[in-house]
Amino acid sequence: MHIFKDVEPLKSFLKDKRLKGNTIGLVPTMGALHDGHLALLRSSKQQNSVTVCSIYINPTQFNNASDLEKYPRTLDSDISLLENASCDVLFCPDNHTMYEEKSIVQFDFGYLDKVMEGSFRPGHFSGVALVVSKLFNIVLPDNAYFGQKDWQQYTIIRQLVKELKFGFNLHAVTTTRESDGLALSSRNKRLEGAQRQKAIVFYEGLITAKALLIDREPLSEVKATVKRIVEKHPETRLEYIELVDSQNLKGIYNVDEADQPILCIAGYVDEVRLIDNMFL
Ligand code: PAF
Numbered sequence: 344m345h346i347f348k349d350v351e352p353l354k355s356f357l358k359d360k361r362l363k364g365n366t367i368g369l370v371p372t373m374g375a376l377h378d379g380h381l382a383l384l385r386s387s388k389q390q391n392s393v394t395v396c397s398i399y400i401n402p403t404q405f406n407n408a409s410d411l412e413k414y415p416r417t418l419d420s421d422i423s424l425l426e427n428a429s430c431d432v433l434f435c436p437d438n439h440t441m442y443e444e445k446s447i448v449q450f451d452f453g454y455l456d457k458v459m460e461g462s463f464r465p466g467h468f469s470g471v472a473l474v475v476s477k478l479f480n481i482v483l484p485d486n487a488y489f490g491q492k493d494w495q496q497y498t499i500i501r502q503l504v505k506e507l508k509f510g511f512n513l514h515a516v517t518t519t520r521e522s523d524g525l526a527l528s529s530r531n532k533r534l535e536g537a538q539r540q541k542a543i544v545f546y547e548g549l550i551t552a553k554a555l556l557i558d559r560e561p562l563s564e565v566k567a568t569v570k571r572i573v574e575k576h577p578e579t580r581l582e583y584i585e586l587v588d589s590q591n592l593k594g595i596y597n598v599d600e601a602d603q604p605i606l607c608i609a610g611y612v613d614e615v616r617l618i619d620n621m622f623l
Contacts, residue, residue, distance in 0.1 A: 344426050346433045350481050353434055357395070357482060365392040369484035371475055374398040374435075375415035375529035376424050379519040383488040384428050386516050395432040395482050396425055399441060404470030410616070415532040434482070441477060448473060452499050455592055459585055459607055460495050460618065468499050475500055476507070484511050492518040492526050494605060494620045498592055518619075524550070526619045533615045537578075542612045544573045549621040552584060552606050556623060562586060562596050573610055582609040582616075589622065598623050 347353035357367060368387030372380050380396075387394040398421055405411035418435065425433055450472040455461070461468055479487065487504075489497045497515045504513050519527045524546035525539075534542055548569040555565045566584055573581040585608075587594055588601035598604050609618040 344422070344430055344433055346422070346435065348434075348436055349440060350436070353395075353432070354481060356432070357393070360393050361483070366485040367391055367482060368394045369478065369482045369487040370394065370396045370430075371478050371487065371489070372396060372398055373400045373414065373529065374421050375417050375532055376421045377519075377527045377529065377531070379490055379492065379527035381424070381428050382519050383490060383516050384425070384430055386514060387486065387488050388429065390486055390514075391484075393431045395434060395484070396430050397434040397436075397478055397482075399434075399436055399474065399478075401441070401470060401474040402438065403442070403446060403473055404467050406464045406466050409614075413533060415529055417532075434478075441474065446473060450503070452502060455495070455499050455502060458495075458587070458592055458594070459583060460609065463582060463609065468496070471496055472499065472503050476503065479504075479509050479511070486512045486514060488514045488516055490518060491515045492528065492619060494589065494607060495592060498589075520546070526617075528617060530615055530617060534612060538612045538615065541576045541579050542615075542617060544575065544579050545608050545610060545617055545619045548572045548581070548584060549606055549608055549619060552586075553621055553623055556586065556598050556604075556606075559597070569608070573608075578613050580611045582611065584608045586623075 368391030370383045370387050450469040456468040552565050552569050569584045570581050589603040589605040595601050604623045605620050607620040
């Protein structure tokens with residue numbers, strides 16, 4: 344695997360690959376890699392002749408300093424995982440490379456970044472849009488891969504790619520789950536002992552909400568049931584559960600109001616914040 348920390352050597356390496364007729368797949372990550380990331384890599388490897396994984400913990404998307412500080416950093420084991428997965432290129436820049444000077448550019452996605460994650464994490468999606476735009480411009484991919492677990496992020500990046508005419512294909516890859524249903528997430532590495540078992544409440548909440556909504560239970564009662572499920576442990580707390588149209592993130596009250604409704608959930612196990620979602 345070729346490892347690049349700087350932009351120009353990576354760009355000239357990829358330019359050469361492109362001139363030789365290769366297609367390039369990009370898998371942007373913040374490291375602490377797990378099987379969910381490997382699923383993104385597998386999709387990229389199936390559809391492109393060169394796969395670039397980026398690992399960069401992007402400070403501008405953290406609205407909480409302690410979340411940034413405690414974000415798991417596991418570069419050595421990430422490199423082994425990527426090598427075993429036959430990733431072709433790793434781009435792992437430092438802060439100076441990505442933000443030579445303090446950034447003043449802000450993105451506003453209107454409704455898309457005001458709801459759910461956007462309302463609890465102000466500025467988060469602006470930071471995500473900024474860093475992925477930089478990565479898109481550096482790598483110039485033919486395809487880029489993101490996890491379905493961050494559906495709101497995927498929706499916002501889809502808007503960004505469309506409006507700014509980046510001109511490549513964007514792919515959402517199905518969420519990978521543990522055998523008990525917990526969605527894989529880098530933040531799961533922060534769950535210790537009994538916290539890990541308790542984190543399953545978000546998946547239980549989604550499964551129950553889906554069944555109740557299909558049975559025509561009113562949304563307000565479904566939300567109250569999910570709150571009871573999630574908050575059955577003193578350590579677990581529901582931040583939100585929303586039923587939205589997956590295409591525009593507008594809230595809906597029942598499953599017939601959208602072609603592809605999605606339930607999105609967020610909450611805490613002690614101070615570890617987790618999100619998940621489920622299509623209906
Ligand atoms: O989903 C993530 O890991 C991050 O938000 C991303 C897309 C790599 C941008 O930093």
